Amino acid sequence: MRILLFTGKGGVGKTTTSAATALRLADRGLKTLLISTDGAHSLSDALACRLSGEPIEVVAGLDAVQIDTQRRFELAWGDVQRYLLELLAQGGLDPITAEELTVLPGIEEILALLAVRDFAASERWDALVVDCAATAETLRLLALPEALGWYLHRVFPVHRTLARGMRPLAAMLGRGAAIPPDAAFDAIVRLSDELAAVRTVLADPSITSVRLVLTPEAVVTAEARRTFTALALYGYRVDEVVANRVFPSEAAAGTGSDWQRAWVAAQAEQLAAIEDCFAGVPVRRASYRPGEPVGPHELRAVAADLYDELPGVDPIAAGATDPLLTVVAAPRRSPEQPEEYLLTLSLPLAVKGDVEASRSGDDLVVTVAGHRRVLTLPSVLRRCTVGSGSVEEGRLMLRFVPDPEHWRSP
Ligand SMILES: Nc1ncnc2c1ncn2[C@@H]1O[C@H](COP(=O)(O)OP(=O)(O)OP(=O)(O)O)[C@@H](O)[C@H]1O
Numbered sequence: 569m570r571i572l573l574f575t576g577k578g579g580v581g582k583t584t585t586s587a588a589t590a591l592r593l594a595d596r597g598l599k600t601l602l603i604s605t606d607g608a609h610s611l612s613d614a615l616a617c618r619l620s621g622e623p624i625e626v627v628a629g630l631d632a633v634q635i636d637t638q639r640r641f642e643l644a645w646g647d648v649q650r651y652l653l654e655l656l657a658q659g660g661l662d663p664i665t666a667e668e669l670t671v672l673p674g675i676e677e678i679l680a681l682l683a684v685r686d687f688a689a690s691e692r693w694d695a696l697v698v699d700c701a702a703t704a705e706t707l708r709l710l711a712l713p714e715a716l717g718w719y720l721h722r723v724f725p726v727h728r729t730l731a732r733g734m735r736p737l738a739a740m741l742g743r744g745a746a747i748p749p750d751a752a753f754d755a756i757v758r759l760s761d762e763l764a765a766v767r768t769v770l771a772d773p774s775i776t777s778v779r780l781v782l783t784p785e786a787v788v789t790a791e792a793r794r795t796f797t798a799l800a801l802y803g804y805r806v807d808e809v810v811a812n813r814v815f816p817s818e819a820a821a822g823t824g825s826d827w828q829r830a831w832v833a834a835q836a837e838q839l840a841a842i843e844d845c846f847a848g849v850p851v852r853r854a855s856y857r858p859g860e861p862v863g864p865h866e867l868r869a870v871a872a873d874l875y876d877e878l879p880g881v882d883p884i885a886a887g888a889t890d891p892l893l894t895v896v897a898a899p900r901r902s903p904e905q906p907e908e909y910l911l912t913l914s915l916p917l918a919v920k921g922d923v924e925a926s927r928s929g930d931d932l933v934v935t936v937a938g939h940r941r942v943l944t945l946p947s948v949l950r951r952c953t954v955g956s957g958s959v960e961e962g963r964l965m966l967r968f969v970p971d972p973e974h975w976r977s978p
Pocket residue numbers: 576577578579580581582583584585606610701702812813814854855856857858859860861862870
């Protein structure tokens with residue numbers, strides 16, 4: 569089973585290229601599900617068919633679904649919401665404002681991820697192709713399972729213990745609703761466990777990879793570069809870059825106008841830069857079609873562009889699966905010195921000034937150009953202090969030195 573997540577800047581062609589890829593997979597005999605997490609129904613428009621919250625067959629071998637976050641919201645968050653609504657009503661808030669306040673920010677995205685994981689777990693499909701939202705939302709989405717899981721694990725048990733202790737007192741004072749009922753806590757625990765499962769599936773490079781879609785324009789490429797780094801920071805692997813809406817090379821030949829030739833030359837320059845800067849990651853190209861690629865026939869033409877004719881490339885082949893984060897024992901500086909450890913985090917395209925790393929308790933906080941990840945350190949590193957660090961060739965390397973305080977023999 570493989571999961572392909574398509575993301576990129578707004579309007580670059582994520583829906584089009586993800587649908588084209590899914591069609592190609594289905595045509596090759598893989599049972600494929602194309603999933604849209606976008607509430608704007610543009611996948612329905614691209615496929616020229618009506619989609620719903622349940623997978624329906626679009627063509628032989630290809631099902632598609634538009635995730636119904638509203639229904640999933642009720643299932644996952646209904647108990648918590650009912651409690652919060654009661655609480656806010658007690659505080660005298662009008663029901664409409666209260667309802668707005670009880671929607672956890674990002675919950676729709678979380679539910680979309682949970683749905684992807686449920687589809688994966690059902691084992692009904694060989695491949696899931698996910699048409700994600702534009703990069704900023706997708707990054708927020710992909711960072712959520714770990715960040716929220718961290719919060720729910722660390723902070724939440726404290727709330728729960730406190731709440732249990734206070735319930736009899738609150739009952740005496742007639743303020744029962746101020747203490748969350750167990751159903752609300754259970755819903756949160758369930759969510760936390762499910763998020764951990766989502767993370768396991770999505771961060772496994774043998775299952776999931778990200779396809780970064782762009783158009784050959786300087787502004788789009790600059791954003792794609794930052795996304796590439798941020799995805800690695802959060803532990804997701806980009807295994808292909810898709811350059812969409814590439815002007816056909818005939819347009820460069822003498823027949824075009826000056827305007828056309830200038831655009832073709834500008835794109836050629838960007839394409840060369842893209843091949844260069846995403847070194848090691850294959851770049852696929854889809855040409856600018858003479859019309860909007862809508863419907864299976866047109867989308868198959870985009871797929872033919874991207875993946876060549878059969879038996880050309882395998883659109884699903886997984887790229888390298890070496891881990892993005894490794895911890896190894898570092899060579900001793902001298903036989904008397906204790907063993908040190910080297911943590912390496914792959915951050916492609918990042919340079920020294922972009923990266924900050926600091927220790928906070930048992931966690932390592934890594935920030936890259938506005939994106940932050942809180943990594944829980946493996947136990948062997950928790951008993952160490954952070955020594956020297958460097959950023960080289962797109963990798964953050966931190967040396968950890970055993971802290972004599974923690975390593976005294978028991
Ligand atoms: N190769 C192409 N040739 C011609 N038109 C294209 C091509 N790829 C996409 N388009 C058109 O460009 C528009 C945007 O494409 P699409 O909806 O796939 O982008 P998107 O990245 O999914 O956008 P959004 O960020 O809004 O979800 C659509 O009208 C689509 O038909």
